Amino acid sequence: MHNEKDLELIVQSSRGSKEFTFLREAKIADVIATAAKTFGFSASDTFRIVPAANPGQPLQAERTLVSYHLSDGTVLVLTDVGSGV
Amino acid sequence: MGSIGAWYNWELAPDLPDLKLSIKMRAHNSDLFILEIDFENYKEWPPFFEFADPDSGQRGARRAYPSSTDSFFHGSGPCICAPFNRKAYRHVVATGPHPDWSFGDWMTSRANNYDWSRANTLGDMLLMIQTRLATPDLYKGRMQ
Numbered sequence: 329m330h331n332e333k334d335l336e337l338i339v340q341s342s343r344g345s346k347e348f349t350f351l352r353e354a355k356i357a358d359v360i361a362t363a364a365k366t367f368g369f370s371a372s373d374t375f376r377i378v379p380a381a382n383p384g385q386p387l388q389a390e391r392t393l394v395s396y397h398l399s400d401g402t403v404l405v406l407t408d409v410g411s412g413v
Numbered sequence: 414m415g416s417i418g419a420w421y422n423w424e425l426a427p428d429l430p431d432l433k434l435s436i437k438m439r440a441h442n443s444d445l446f447i448l449e450i451d452f453e454n455y456k457e458w459p460p461f462f463e464f465a466d467p468d469s470g471q472r473g474a475r476r477a478y479p480s481s482t483d484s485f486f487h488g489s490g491p492c493i494c495a496p497f498n499r500k501a502y503r504h505v506v507a508t509g510p511h512p513d514w515s516f517g518d519w520m521t522s523r524a525n526n527y528d529w530s531r532a533n534t535l536g537d538m539l540l541m542i543q544t545r546l547a548t549p550d551l552y553k554g555r556m557q
Contacts, residue, residue, distance in 0.1 A: 340416050340417055340420070341417075341540075342417060342534060342536030342537040342539070342540040343534065343536060343537070345416055369531050370528045370530065370531060372527075372528065372531065374527070376544065376548075378547070378548070380420045383420065383421065383441075383547040383548070384441040384547055384548050384549055385548075386548060386550075403420075405417065405420060405540075407540050407541070407543075407544040408531050408532065408537070408540070408541055408544070409541070409544055409545070409551070410485065410495065410527060410529075410531070410532055410541045411483075411485070411495075411524075411525045411526075411527035412481070412483025412484035412485040412487075412494065412525075
């Protein structure tokens with residue numbers, strides 16, 4: 329049963345796509361960390377998460393999901409900026 | 414990887430007999446980039462990434478390359494400066510920025526204190542490139 333405090337999101341990455349359930353109050357940083365770990369990436373502060381429908385606007389790590397007014401079923405893309413060497 | 418490519422509207426043109434792939438990518442402002450990848454001896458060797466000018470078709474021209482806020486798109490070559498790009502290795506290309514890299518650890522390199530195992534699938538590599546094109550805080554137009 330769907331809890332109103334929860335938000336069901338789809339996160340796509342370069343290594344697949346998966347449905348996640350997060351508290352609406354969860355911070356974006358926690359969403360990134362959970363998704364990155366699930367897809368098998370090592371931890372890093374170089375990951376970003378962007379709305380698939382608006383990939384030019386990364387979600388800010390310190391903000392919460394609810395602050396973006398995301399709805400159930402929203403698709404997010406996990407990306408890694410990596411490093412300039 | 415197909416879904417990611419669909420969101421970013423990649424146009425893929427594989428050349429399977431020659432182990433090559435061409436991809437059209439767009440920046441957030443619709444600038445077009447044509448990325449050509451050669452998979453000779455993959456995965457023993459990292460792939461060879463090159464951009465081609467969308468107007469003239471000239472491969473490796475500075476105008477063919479994007480520019481970002483860091484040195485990922487490197488003026489020497491020019492090239493994508495990452496262990497997953499064969500063109501960044503000095504022993505492959507004289508203009509390669511890195512005489513200090515070898516193929517042996519390209520999939521697990523820790524160059525620049527970054528864990529490059531996060532970028533050892535083709536999807537990882539393409540998304541890392543696309544991310545620099547898609548966001549205004551990273552994309553700085555064409556290299557020239």
